Amino acid sequence: MTGIQSALDPAGVQAAQIHNLWHLFLWVCAAVYVVTVAFFLLALIKGRRRVEPVVDAASERRMTIAVGTGAGVTIVALLGLLTASVATGHAIGTFGNAKLEIQVTGHQWWWEVTYPHAEADKIIRTANEIHIPTGTPILVRVATRDVIHSLWMPNLHGKRDLIPGRVNKFWIEADRPGVFRGQCAEYCGMQHANMALVVVAESPADFDRWEQHQRTPAPDPKTAEQLRGRQAFLSLPCVNCHAITGTDAYATLGPDLTHLATRTTLAAGTLINNKGNLSGWILNAPAIKPGNQMPANVLDAQQLNDVVAYLESLR
Amino acid sequence: MSRKLLLLSAICYLLSCGREQRDLTPPISAYARVVKASPNNPYEGNAYALSQGQKLFEQYNCSGCHFHGGGGIGPALMDDEWIYGSTPAKVYASIAEGRPNGMPSFGGRIPADQVWKLVVYVRSLSNLEPPAAISPRSDEMEAKR
Numbered sequence: 432m433t434g435i436q437s438a439l440d441p442a443g444v445q446a447a448q449i450h451n452l453w454h455l456f457l458w459v460c461a462a463v464y465v466v467t468v469a470f471f472l473l474a475l476i477k478g479r480r481r482v483e484p485v486v487d488a489a490s491e492r493r494m495t496i497a498v499g500t501g502a503g504v505t506i507v508a509l510l511g512l513l514t515a516s517v518a519t520g521h522a523i524g525t526f527g528n529a530k531l532e533i534q535v536t537g538h539q540w541w542w543e544v545t546y547p548h549a550e551a552d553k554i555i556r557t558a559n560e561i562h563i564p565t566g567t568p569i570l571v572r573v574a575t576r577d578v579i580h581s582l583w584m585p586n587l588h589g590k591r592d593l594i595p596g597r598v599n600k601f602w603i604e605a606d607r608p609g610v611f612r613g614q615c616a617e618y619c620g621m622q623h624a625n626m627a628l629v630v631v632a633e634s635p636a637d638f639d640r641w642e643q644h645q646r647t648p649a650p651d652p653k654t655a656e657q658l659r660g661r662q663a664f665l666s667l668p669c670v671n672c673h674a675i676t677g678t679d680a681y682a683t684l685g686p687d688l689t690h691l692a693t694r695t696t697l698a699a700g701t702l703i704n705n706k707g708n709l710s711g712w713i714l715n716a717p718a719i720k721p722g723n724q725m726p727a728n729v730l731d732a733q734q735l736n737d738v739v740a741y742l743e744s745l746r
Numbered sequence: 747m748s749r750k751l752l753l754l755s756a757i758c759y760l761l762s763c764g765r766e767q768r769d770l771t772p773p774i775s776a777y778a779r780v781v782k783a784s785p786n787n788p789y790e791g792n793a794y795a796l797s798q799g800q801k802l803f804e805q806y807n808c809s810g811c812h813f814h815g816g817g818g819i820g821p822a823l824m825d826d827e828w829i830y831g832s833t834p835a836k837v838y839a840s841i842a843e844g845r846p847n848g849m850p851s852f853g854g855r856i857p858a859d860q861v862w863k864l865v866v867y868v869r870s871l872s873n874l875e876p877p878a879a880i881s882p883r884s885d886e887m888e889a890k891r
Contacts, residue, residue: 621770668857671806684805721770726857 436612438585442632444604445523445588452519459508523588523602529570533561537573537580537593537615540622540723541686541699546642555645556674558686559699560629561613564638565605572600581617584630590616605632612700621722627700648677649689649745660741663734668726675745685725692746698723710739768794772859787834788859789866793879799867800881802860811848814884815871820849824871832874837865 433440441447536543546555561584563569573582575593583590587603615626633641652658664670665679672685680688694704698720702708713735716725730738772788789795803809811820821829830840841861844851852861870880 666854668855668860671856715771717771722768726860727772728857 434586435610436585436614438589440586442605442607442609442611443587444606445602446586447606448519448523449589452515455515456512459512463508527568529602530567531564531569532572533563533569534572534574535561535582535593537575537577537582537619537626538724539577539620540615540626540720542582542613542626542628543576543686544628546645553646555642556676556687557645557690557694559627559696560631560694562631562633562638562641563603563605564635565608565632567635568602568604570600570602572598574598578619579617580615580619580626582613583616584611584613584628586611587630587632592617608632608634608637614700622720625699625701625720627696629695629700644693645690649675651677652741652744654740654744656737656740657744658741659733660737660739660744663730663738664741667730667734667738668728669738672724688742688745690745692743698725706739706743709742710735713738787838787862787865789862790834791876791879792866793881795863796866796870796875796879797881798860799863799865799870800884802856802864803867806852806856806864808864823868826872828872832869832872834862834865834869837868838862841865841868 438446438449438453441450532547534545534547536545542559544555544557544559544561548554571582571591573591573593574597575595577595579595580593581590582593584603586609587605588601591599591601593599609632611630611632613628613630615623617623619626631641652661661678664675670680670682672682674681674683674687674689676687676689692704696702697704697708697712698716701720702712712719712725713728714730715727716723717727789799811818812823815824816822817825821827828836830836830845838861840849841856841864842851842853842858856864866875866879869875873880
């Protein structure tokens with residue numbers, strides 16, 4: 432069983448424990464099911480052969496033993512499953528010191544991702560993409576700016592709800608590199624289904640490189656087109672919602688675009704990040720993701736080309 | 747008799763199945779940058795647009811001056827006094843072009859269809875929009891934003 436969004440393909444310590452628990456439940460329940468159905472069929476066959484039920488001391492004792500054994504096995508099985516479930520919950524719920532902390536904030540309908548740091552200029556703000564180093568215990572704090580959401584990255588952990596007015600947390604630790612998919616798992620409105628994120632688990636060295644790069648301000652425009660694009664971006668409605676570090680755009684209503692071109696998707700996993708999709712998204716986001724907060728924008732062809740060229744240069 | 751009643755109630759149930767219709771793509775008129783001769787708000791009386799306007803009112807910090815409609819640095823919006831007119835076109839012009847003594851011009855800064863959404867909300871503060879369209883819950887009461 433493999434998959435980028437599958438609890439049956441664990442890529443982390445916590446997911447592996449959940450996976451084991453899942454298998455335990457599956458096989459115990461399967462055995463219970465088979466035994467139950469077998470006895471049911473047995474009763475059907477036996478019941479048809481015998482017209483008069485025989486009731487005597489011997490059969491009464493046999494019945495008592497049978498029912499007693501059945502009840503005993505049921506109690507032991509249920510208690511066993513309960514113990515296993517509690518033990519798993521305990522094992523994935525408590526950890527030592529976090530080497531890394533990530534804050535994920537849910538919005539209708541995208542994920543804001545922050546890597547906090549004591550020094551303000553080292554804080555990383557990005558969206559819809561989480562990078563994590565393998566073999567490192569990571570504390571994830573989740574909160575929401577509007578309604579209830581739930582962060583679900585099945586290859587790494589179970590679901591964790593984002594509750595208005597409160598911060599929930601959970602621990603993840605990836606044990607192999609890979610690209611996985613996370614998804615909002617609590618109905619949060621019209622575009623709930625299109626609220627996904629990409630999780631990139633990479634070696635600590637690769638993660639360090641990513642982290643260092645994300646801390647740099649947005650690269651300056653290199654071509655005349657990109658320069659015009661930046662000017663257009665800063666004079667158009669874009670700046671009301673988006674931030675690009677190193678420019679005068681610092682609004683926080685929409686995703687931070689400082690290193691937009693390094694991300695693989697647009698609109699929370701809805702579109703592949705390429706030139707065509709980006710243009711379409713800028714011009715008419717309501718047609719692509721009806722009800723979302725990105726408005727349709729009126730740009731002429733020149734402006735659009737320039738803005739897209741600038742955004743594509745934000746590596 | 748009871749069968750007819752059953753049939754009637756079944757039909758009533760089916761009739762109530764209609765989903766709330768929201769036109770989520772802005773109408774063409776909402777893109778117009780300048781208010782034309784017949785400046786009807788495409789979102790007049792539209793409950794969804796009104797709630798979006800209410801959200802934008804907080805997000806774009808209109809509350810910074812007008813507070814939550816009660817006024818402070820800027821004039822109150824929930825009374826029946828309109829310095830520059832209460833028609834949708836006049837309210838649109840106030841937002842898009844700005845007004846003397848501090849109201850900035852948001853034209854070109856905010857997409858036209860969002861200005862129209864703000865217009866519905868601002869007018870609703872003075873009950874100039876259908877009461878049924880007005881949200882019973884105010885956004886500023888949210889726990890966290």
